[in-house]
Amino acid sequence: xxxxxxxxxxxxxxxxxxxxxxxxxxxxxxxxxxxxxxxxxxxxxxxxxxxxxxxxxxxxxxxxxxxxxxxxxxxxxxxxxxxxxxxxxxxxxxxxxxxxxxxxxxxxxxxxxxxxxxxxxxxxxxxxxxxxxxxxxxxxxxxxxxxxxxxxxxxxxxxxxxxxxxxxxxxxxxxxxxxxxxxxxxxxxxxxxxxxxxxxxxxxxxxxxxxxxxxxxxxxxxxxxxxxxxxxxxxxxxxxxxxxxxxxxxxxxxxxxxxxxxxxxxxxxxxxxxxxxxxxxxxxxxxxxxxxxxxxxxxxxxxxxxxxxxxxxxxxxxxxxxxxxxxxxxxxxxxxxxxxxxxxxxxxxxxxxxxxxxxxxxxxxxxxxxxxxxxxxxxxxxxxxxxxxxxxxxxxxxxxxxxxxxxxxxxxxxxxxxxxxxxxxxxxxxxxxxxxxxxxxxxxxxxxxxxxxxxxxxxxxxxxxxxxxxxxxxxxxxxxxxxxxxxxxxxxxxxxxxxxxxxxxxxxxxxxxxxxxxxxxxxxxxxxxxxxxxxxxxxxxxxxxxxxxxxxxxxxxxxxxxxxxxxxxxxxxxxxxxxxxxxxxxxxxxxxxxxxxxxxxxxxxxxxxxxxxxxxxxxxxxxxxxxxxxxxxxxxxxxxxxxxxxxxxxxxxxxxxxxxxxxxxxxxxxxxxxxxxxxxxxxxxxxxxxxxxxxxxxxxxxxxxxxxxxxxxxxxxxxxxxxxxxxxxxxxxxxxxxxxxxxxxxxxxxxxxxxxxxxxxxxxxxxxxxxxxxxxxxxxxxxxxxxxxxxxxxxxxxxxxxxxxxxxxxxxxxxxxxxxxxxxxxxxxxxxxxxxxxxxxxxxxxxxxxxxxxxxxxxxxxxxxxxxxxxxx
RNA sequence: GGGCUCGUGGUCUAGUUGGUUAUGACGCGGCCUUUACAAGGCCGAGAUCGGUGGUUCGACUCCGCCCGAGCCCA
Numbered sequence: 026x027x028x029x030x031x032x033x034x035x036x037x038x039x040x041x042x043x044x045x046x047x048x049x050x051x052x053x054x055x056x057x058x059x060x061x062x063x064x065x066x067x068x069x070x071x072x073x074x075x076x077x078x079x080x081x082x083x084x085x086x087x088x089x090x091x092x093x094x095x096x097x098x099x100x101x102x103x104x105x106x107x108x109x110x111x112x113x114x115x116x117x118x119x120x121x122x123x124x125x126x127x128x129x130x131x132x133x134x135x136x137x138x139x140x141x142x143x144x145x146x147x148x149x150x151x152x153x154x155x156x157x158x159x160x161x162x163x164x165x166x167x168x169x170x171x172x173x174x175x176x177x178x179x180x181x182x183x184x185x186x187x188x189x190x191x192x193x194x195x196x197x198x199x200x201x202x203x204x205x206x207x208x209x210x211x212x213x214x215x216x217x218x219x220x221x222x223x224x225x226x227x228x229x230x231x232x233x234x235x236x237x238x239x240x241x242x243x244x245x246x247x248x249x250x251x252x253x254x255x256x257x258x259x260x261x262x263x264x265x266x267x268x269x270x271x272x273x274x275x276x277x278x279x280x281x282x283x284x285x286x287x288x289x290x291x292x293x294x295x296x297x298x299x300x301x302x303x304x305x306x307x308x309x310x311x312x313x314x315x316x317x318x319x320x321x322x323x324x325x326x327x328x329x330x331x332x333x334x335x336x337x338x339x340x341x342x343x344x345x346x347x348x349x350x351x352x353x354x355x356x357x358x359x360x361x362x363x364x365x366x367x368x369x370x371x372x373x374x375x376x377x378x379x380x381x382x383x384x385x386x387x388x389x390x391x392x393x394x395x396x397x398x399x400x401x402x403x404x405x406x407x408x409x410x411x412x413x414x415x416x417x418x419x420x421x422x423x424x425x426x427x428x429x430x431x432x433x434x435x436x437x438x439x440x441x442x443x444x445x446x447x448x449x450x451x452x453x454x455x456x457x458x459x460x461x462x463x464x465x466x467x468x469x470x471x472x473x474x475x476x477x478x479x480x481x482x483x484x485x486x487x488x489x490x491x492x493x494x495x496x497x498x499x500x501x502x503x504x505x506x507x508x509x510x511x512x513x514x515x516x517x518x519x520x521x522x523x524x525x526x527x528x529x530x531x532x533x534x535x536x537x538x539x540x541x542x543x544x545x546x547x548x549x550x551x552x553x554x555x556x557x558x559x560x561x562x563x564x565x566x567x568x569x570x571x572x573x574x575x576x577x578x579x580x581x582x583x584x585x586x587x588x589x590x591x592x593x594x595x596x597x598x599x600x601x602x603x604x605x606x607x608x609x610x611x612x613x614x615x616x617x618x619x620x621x622x623x624x625x626x627x628x629x630x631x632x633x634x635x636x637x638x639x640x641x642x643x644x645x646x647x648x649x650x651x652x653x654x655x656x657x658x659x660x661x662x663x664x665x666x667x668x669x670x671x672x673x674x675x676x677x678x679x680x681x682x683x684x685x686x687x688x689x690x691x692x693x694x695x696x697x698x699x700x701x702x703x704x705x706x707x708x709x710x711x712x713x714x715x716x717x718x719x720x721x722x723x724x725x726x727x728x729x730x731x732x733x734x735x736x737x738x739x740x741x742x743x744x745x746x747x748x749x750x751x752x753x754x755x756x757x758x759x760x761x762x763x764x765x766x767x768x769x770x771x772x773x774x775x776x777x778x779x780x781x782x783x784x785x786x787x788x789x790x791x792x793x794x795x796x797x798x799x800x801x802x803x804x805x806x807x808x809x810x811x812x813x814x815x816x817x818x819x820x821x822x823x824x825x826x827x828x829x830x831x832x833x834x835x836x837x838x839x840x841x842x843x844x845x846x847x848x849x850x851x852x853x854x855x856x857x858x859x860x861x862x863x864x865x866x867x868x869x870x871x872x873x874x875x876x877x878x879x880x881x882x883x884x885x886x887x888x889x890x891x892x893x894x895x896x897x898x
Numbered sequence: 899g900g901g902c903u904c905g906u907g908g909u910c911u912a913g914u915u916g917g918u919u920a921u922g923a924c925g926c927g928g929c930c931u932u933u934a935c936a937a938g939g940c941c942g943a944g945a946u947c948g949g950u951g952g953u954u955c956g957a958c959u960c961c962g963c964c965c966g967a968g969c970c971c972a
Binding site: 217406 | 900901903904921922929930931934938940954967969971
């Protein structure tokens with residue numbers, strides 16, 4: 026094998042492989058229809074929003090996907106790891122307006138779209154660069170952008186098919202409205218933010234009756250007041266239900282109703298009902314068949330029709346109306362109050378509820394939940410998030426947006442009768458603002474159409490990502506294997522994807538949903554630029570390496586939990602990578618020689634080989650359940666402590682001075698185990714794995730096209746012999762170190778006294794390592810060993826003696842350890858007096874710890890896991 | 899207010915059918931040039947497992963309550 030460079034230099038090494046991989050077909054998905062679908066592993070990769078910044082939160086999710094993708098490739102599966110971009114949306118529109126110094130209405134729709142596309146492409150390039158630096162293995166042949174006509178034609182198709190199945194309707198209905206973005210938004214896009222408000226107590230004059238005071242935080246909506254409400258159980262108002270009142274300043278007459286939803290503890294216990302202050306108002310308005318008095322405009326002002334205050338924006342209106350109420354004597358009280366208001370999740374502007382004609386997708390809660398239940402959620406409790414959200418849905422999903430840069434809604438209204446015509450599949454992709462359908466109106470026969478200018482919610486684009494990844498609509502749909510995403514978007518992306526896949530294909534979208542947590546900064550808080558605790562992945566890659574960064578992410582915690590990013594984990598990973606580099610370098614000095622001799626394996630060889638087989642199974646099991654943290658920990662532990670500390674040290678003697686047969690055995694074992702270790706590490710640290718793997722003898726091509734290690738395990742007794750050898754070597758090494766001796770210092774001899782029956786094992790490797798003749802002796806060592814302590818095995822004694830166990834252990838502690846040791850040695854069982862009752866327990870249930878006392882000859886006594894080791898220096 | 903998740907050495911973390919001396923990392927202190935590696939090795943200090951009550955022969959683990967943190971929802 027060729028020798029590795031003297032030192033590990035991640036920067037050049039990672040750059041080299043990045044370039045080689047980019048030009049290769051290593052990660053290509055085989056889309057041939059003849060390919061066995063049983064060995065497919067398709068990932069529904071999140072299409073991120075092209076902000077231009079691939080941050081550490083993204084990196085967490087992509088690391089998980091890449092670990093899974095690379096692992097499943099090693100398992101011989103045909104992996105599809107596509108990458109899309111969720112291009113449409115308001116933030117890009119705003120950015121383009123800013124950069125170009127224009128309003129979107131200054132240019133044509135088409136021109137504005139073009140500017141958005143151009144801007145988006147630049148953002149994508151920047152994020153792609155970071156992804157590649159991090160070593161992710163997407164198949165770039167499958168890259169897609171939701172703004173491509175190919176893709177948005179699919180979005181339109183999904184809309185048309187859903188309309189045909191009766192999922193789509195166009196109606197006037199109250200919707201959440203962002204007055205800054207000037208568009209309808211869905212429930213999922215409303216976030217509740219806590220704020221400081223003012224609770225005003227306003228007196229309504231009774232008509233032929235006494236006055237009544239209501240409490241409100243929104244006096245600016247008085248003009249929209251259509252009713253008043255109190256709790257039916259509220260005795261203060263028991264005889265007032267049905268009374269009429271006059272709304273202050275605006276004069277309309279409203280009636281007092283009783284409804285249990287009113288909180289009698291809040292304010293005066295009486296509230297006003299407006300169209301619309303909040304969702305509760307919408308419920309009352311519908312239930313009691315109240316008037317509709319819309320007073321808020323799409324840009325967040327009072328409508329011109331509102332007497333005196335028309336045209337004011339809502340904040341001004343609040344101030345002026347409050348002043349007017351005071352002047353007229355209607356304002357009884359004002360006090361500050363903590364309140365939670367709905368806000369647009371993109372711009373934090375408080376939302377309004379306006380009644381508008383919009384396009385809706387029907388939310389079928391039962392259908393969604395039944396599909397969601399079929400999905401395996403990792404971790405399991407994340408299903409609860411989706412369930413809670415789904416059960417709480419009370420409005421259909423409003424999918425129309427009054428924007429430009431998004432997928433057009435393929436529909437037209439008839440100029441004569443107003444009938445809405447939805448495109449047929451043949452019309453797609455359709456640009457309704459430019460082209461008319463070539464049909465007559467089925468209602469009235471007219472042929473003049475006006476295209477819909479509303480566009481779709483961008484979640485309509487991204488919620489078919491699973492379908493797209495599975496080749497829809499060309500190929501028949503089967504759930505894909507994996508969805509990976511953050512828990513913050515369960516109510517949106519996961520929810521909508523399940524809804525859409527159920528509606529279109531009557532299927533769950535994925536077999537498994539792997540949900541990641543958030544990445545916290547070093548101070549334990551969620552990372553944010555304003556808190557100055559954020560870390561850019563690209564900086565870590567430049568300072569240390571992508572390979573180390575990826576390990577740090579894997580070890581941050583088990584998937585699903587929030588992880589705190591720790592530079593020390595990167596440091597520790599770097600050390601491990603250097604260690605592996607040096608192990609490979611050592612191997613490269615020895616694995617060159619052609620082995621013609623028949624290998625003669627020792628217990629040491631059989632042990633590491635067998636242990637490696639078991640480790641490979643354990644790690645595979647962890648990878649199968651996405652326990653990346655445990656998998657990597659296991660690999661690291663094995664490589665560092667078993668392979669490097671123990672095995673390598675034990676076979677050095679043979680490698681340098683053994684017979685051809687002995688050397689052949691050591692070389693082959695080392696080669697096999699190192700190769701297996703590197704393959705197990707490959708999903709986590711693909712760059713170093715690639716470099717080291719290609720230096721091993723007998724390998725060809727990339728480690729990422731290799732197979733998962735398949736080694737034969739030996740039976741336990743074989744492994745136990747090796748463990749014995751390693752434990753003795755380790756004990757002697759530690760003792761030499763402590764005694765201030767050179768580790769290769771000569772010793773007179775070493776005697777081993779096993780007390781667990783493992784007394785036959787090869788001693789050749791051990792002799793070379795500890796640099797002393799080895800004797801394995803039966804019985805007790807010939808020095809004075811004093812039993813000093815008993816050590817009961819609770820897992821044997823507990824179940825056997827149940828409520829007597831405490832007394833038995835107590836008796837054991839009180840007994841003379843020498844007596845226990847003697848009974849154990851002579852009878853194989855131990856008789857005790859436990860609180861006056863004689864009990865007999867098996868000798869194996871008690872260990873006796875010995876201590877060396879005053880020996881004549883100079884000797885050191887070491888404990889090596891079930892064996893006593895005597896060292897004669 | 900409801901729901902979910904979580905409290906383990908200075909810091910981060912492992913420990914899902916209850917059972918030896920509670921895992922590892924980083925950091926800290928000490929010792930050591932050993933034919934892969936000082937970017938290393940060895941040793942050490944450091945935790946009443948958030949608190950409290952219960953179930954049990956036995957609780958970091960199961961249950962109740964309390965305290966604290968975070969997330970989601972209202």
